[in-house]
Amino acid sequence: MTVPRRDGPAATAPEAEGATLVSRSCELADLSYRSFLSGRDPPRVHWAAPDGLEVAGGGAAARLRAGGPGRFASLREDADRLFSTPDVEGPEAARPRAFGGFAFDADHDPSPPWEGFPAAEFVVPRVQLTRTDETTWLTVSRYGDDADPMTVGEELETVRTELADHPAMRPSGGVPGVAATRLTTSREEWTRQVRAATDRIDAGDLRKVVLAQALEATLETPIEVPDVLERLRRTYPDCYRFLLEPTGAASFFGAPPERLVSLSGREVETEALAGSVARGESPETDHELMASLTGSEKLQHEQGVVVDTIREQLEPLGEVRVGDQAVRKLATIQHLWTPIRAELADAEHVLSIVEALHPTPAVGGLPPDAAWETIRETEAFDRGWYAAPVGWFDAAGDGEFAVAIRSGVASDDGVTLFAGNGIVADSDPGEEWEEVQLKYRPILDALAGE
Ligand SMILES: C=C(O[C@H]1C=CC=C(C(=O)O)[C@@H]1O)C(=O)O
Numbered sequence: 001m002t003v004p005r006r007d008g009p010a011a012t013a014p015e016a017e018g019a020t021l022v023s024r025s026c027e028l029a030d031l032s033y034r035s036f037l038s039g040r041d042p043p044r045v046h047w048a049a050p051d052g053l054e055v056a057g058g059g060a061a062a063r064l065r066a067g068g069p070g071r072f073a074s075l076r077e078d079a080d081r082l083f084s085t086p087d088v089e090g091p092e093a094a095r096p097r098a099f100g101g102f103a104f105d106a107d108h109d110p111s112p113p114w115e116g117f118p119a120a121e122f123v124v125p126r127v128q129l130t131r132t133d134e135t136t137w138l139t140v141s142r143y144g145d146d147a148d149p150m151t152v153g154e155e156l157e158t159v160r161t162e163l164a165d166h167p168a169m170r171p172s173g174g175v176p177g178v179a180a181t182r183l184t185t186s187r188e189e190w191t192r193q194v195r196a197a198t199d200r201i202d203a204g205d206l207r208k209v210v211l212a213q214a215l216e217a218t219l220e221t222p223i224e225v226p227d228v229l230e231r232l233r234r235t236y237p238d239c240y241r242f243l244l245e246p247t248g249a250a251s252f253f254g255a256p257p258e259r260l261v262s263l264s265g266r267e268v269e270t271e272a273l274a275g276s277v278a279r280g281e282s283p284e285t286d287h288e289l290m291a292s293l294t295g296s297e298k299l300q301h302e303q304g305v306v307v308d309t310i311r312e313q314l315e316p317l318g319e320v321r322v323g324d325q326a327v328r329k330l331a332t333i334q335h336l337w338t339p340i341r342a343e344l345a346d347a348e349h350v351l352s353i354v355e356a357l358h359p360t361p362a363v364g365g366l367p368p369d370a371a372w373e374t375i376r377e378t379e380a381f382d383r384g385w386y387a388a389p390v391g392w393f394d395a396a397g398d399g400e401f402a403v404a405i406r407s408g409v410a411s412d413d414g415v416t417l418f419a420g421n422g423i424v425a426d427s428d429p430g431e432e433w434e435e436v437q438l439k440y441r442p443i444l445d446a447l448a449g450e
Pocket residue numbers: 210258273274275276335361362363387405406418419420421422439
């Protein structure tokens with residue numbers, strides 16, 4: 001499939017006072033998500049969390065968009081209206097949720113390769129599949145003028161009948177193959193950029209900055225993003241997987257290892273993931289590399305800055321508990337990782353926690369303003385939604401967000417991949433370059449079929 005060029009159908013923004021979100025669900029025999037998604041028009045979403053929740057959605061019952069510095073507050077208001085008088089019948093797992101995310105920068109203005117991606121957008125899918133450990137559910141939702149229980153019930157029945165023909169399993173699709181790659185930042189430029197950042201750190205107004213690069217991959221055949229995600233499921237089973245396709249113009253997808261936040265009631269779970277080395281070819285070299293990671297003063301400093309900042313950001317909201325540091329091993333890279341939990345003093349919407357945390361110094365830097373200024377002055381490409389929050393929230397304000405790293409944006413012209421690295425006082429440009437190249441691997445290998 002070529003990424004379809006259709007615009008998604010119009011959907012109601014939650015403006016109408018008194019409008020109701022109507023949602024009905026039924027159990028379904030297991031069904032291939034890739035088969036389901038290939039039959040749906042944009043907007044399309046796919047979300048899979050390491051804990052087993054997997055959702056695929058097509059069409060929009062409602063769309064929420066926002067931009068500028070007030071984007072979080074504006075979305076919370078829209079969410080309150082959208083979910084104010086829901087008429088929902090179905091199990092908890094299949095409840096309506098809004099899926100989407102944010103651009104890294106509040107003032108993001110979509111231009112290629114980010115066509116169709118505003119500064120923030122969430123969609124409540126019109127038709128949604130939800131898979132938990134044992135069961136698959138089909139949900140149909142509507143909002144606004146055409147939302148009444150009878151028509152939603154009828155649509156549920158119609159879609160259920162249509163999906164009866166879809167297979168439970170679909171053979172693995174082919175890979176698009178990578179014909180050529182082009183780095184947006186040369187090694188010489190990178191060396192200059194890292195040196196300029198470390199000079200600024202030495203001068204005293206910056207402690208850490210995460211500098212990123214982009215890589216443009218031209219493909220041999222058109223991409224089927226759900227097939228690429230299926231490959232990523234097999235190689236990176238402990239990571240999130242997501243696909244966000246607001247219109248037919250471009251698809252943002254990835255397999256991020258990093259949770260920004262999950263909120264259930266008053267329980268917040270987040271983590272610090274920063275400081276990286278490669279995996280070793282043998283158990284011995286892998287162990288040596290791990291020891292070089294845990295024993296590195298520089299990488300521990302990088303990690304410590306993230307832990308301290310997240311703790312400081314959450315402390316005004318409740319009691320924070322920082323867990324023991326461990327090493328997170330993925331197929332091609334290993335990271336320092338520290339779990340962090342908080343018990344909120346008052347009920348909060350997950351979007352408020354996302355607002356408090358984004359960007360953590362694992363993708364931005366410290367102090368945040370000096371880091372953002374450095375990023376803007378240094379990076380010659382648009383980060384778009386890379387390294388920003390992607391995930392979902394529900395009527396109760398619970399939700400889960402990943403940090404959209406190890407990701408790429410696909411359009412008819414190919415895929416643009418992004419990868420960044422934390423720069424601190426004693427960063428060496430050559431080592432930082434090697435680490436960045438490792439971070440392209442998940443998506444590049446999945447595209448190339450390696
Ligand atoms: C910014 C990225 O990684 C972050 C997460 C883990 C380790 C990182 C590091 O070692 O610098 C980065 O902070 C990326 O993958 O693009």
